[in-house]
Amino acid sequence: MRLIVAITGASGVIYSKRLLEVLRKKNIETHLIVSRSSEKIIRHELGITKSELEKLANYAYEENDLAAPLSSGSFLTDGTVIIPCSTKTLAGIAHGYSENLILRAAEVTLKERRKLIIVPRETPLSTVHLRNLLDLSTQGVIIIPAMPAFYHKPKSISELVDFIVGKVLDSLGIMHELFERWPGKYNDS
Numbered sequence: 111m112r113l114i115v116a117i118t119g120a121s122g123v124i125y126s127k128r129l130l131e132v133l134r135k136k137n138i139e140t141h142l143i144v145s146r147s148s149e150k151i152i153r154h155e156l157g158i159t160k161s162e163l164e165k166l167a168n169y170a171y172e173e174n175d176l177a178a179p180l181s182s183g184s185f186l187t188d189g190t191v192i193i194p195c196s197t198k199t200l201a202g203i204a205h206g207y208s209e210n211l212i213l214r215a216a217e218v219t220l221k222e223r224r225k226l227i228i229v230p231r232e233t234p235l236s237t238v239h240l241r242n243l244l245d246l247s248t249q250g251v252i253i254i255p256a257m258p259a260f261y262h263k264p265k266s267i268s269e270l271v272d273f274i275v276g277k278v279l280d281s282l283g284i285m286h287e288l289f290e291r292w293p294g295k296y297n298d299s
């Protein structure tokens with residue numbers, strides 16, 4: 111399996127780090143694009159540099175490298191995950207404004223009818239955000255808001271993170287045990 115993973119400048123870069131760690135363990139080939147805006151957030155929220163995060167992927171590209179293989183539909187992939195997805199990148203995808211490699215890779219994923227998964231992170235959501243999400247949903251994009259559940263009774267941040275990452279893996283058809291499925295051992299009724 112070969113996946114594109116993109117990280118944009120929204121809070122929640124911990125989700126992308128965890129996803130990359132899990133995909134690496136599962137020997138899934140990853141092509142990573144880190145947006146320039148997310149670099150500061152990676153340093154602030156994870157305390158690591160962009161290059162340290164890039165080491166978790168098999169290949170890494172610069173956001174402005176529009177000549178990268180990922181720019182073309184002839185480069186075959188099993189899908190693209192944008193995690194976390196900023197509202198700016200969301201708007202760019204919804205309107206076909208492909209001014210950087212993340213937006214172009216998403217556009218290619220859509221035009222080739224491949225799987226596109228986005229993990230938007232913003233709150234509250236404006237009408238524009240909701241319209242853009244609806245537009246993408248009608249095109250088949252899988253939207254997994256960074257909105258963890260609590261029915262598995264998480265005791266740590268990593269269990270909350272694993273819930274969202276697990277949902278991304280579910281959407282890709284990748285088996286995992288990142289969270290206990292309902293009712294599991296948590297059904298106390």
Ligand SMILES: Cc1cc2nc3c(=O)[nH]c(=O)nc-3n(C[C@H](O)[C@H](O)[C@H](O)COP(=O)(O)O)c2cc1C
Nearest residue numbers: 118119120121145147148151196197198199231232
């Ligand atoms: C510390 C910090 C946190 C941010 N958090 C969010 C966020 O949660 N969601 C969002 O949509 N934008 C957030 N932004 C704003 C985006 O980074 C900004 O819109 C940027 O242009 C997104 O660019 P990109 O999509 O190319 O990465 C944040 C910015 C900073 C500096």
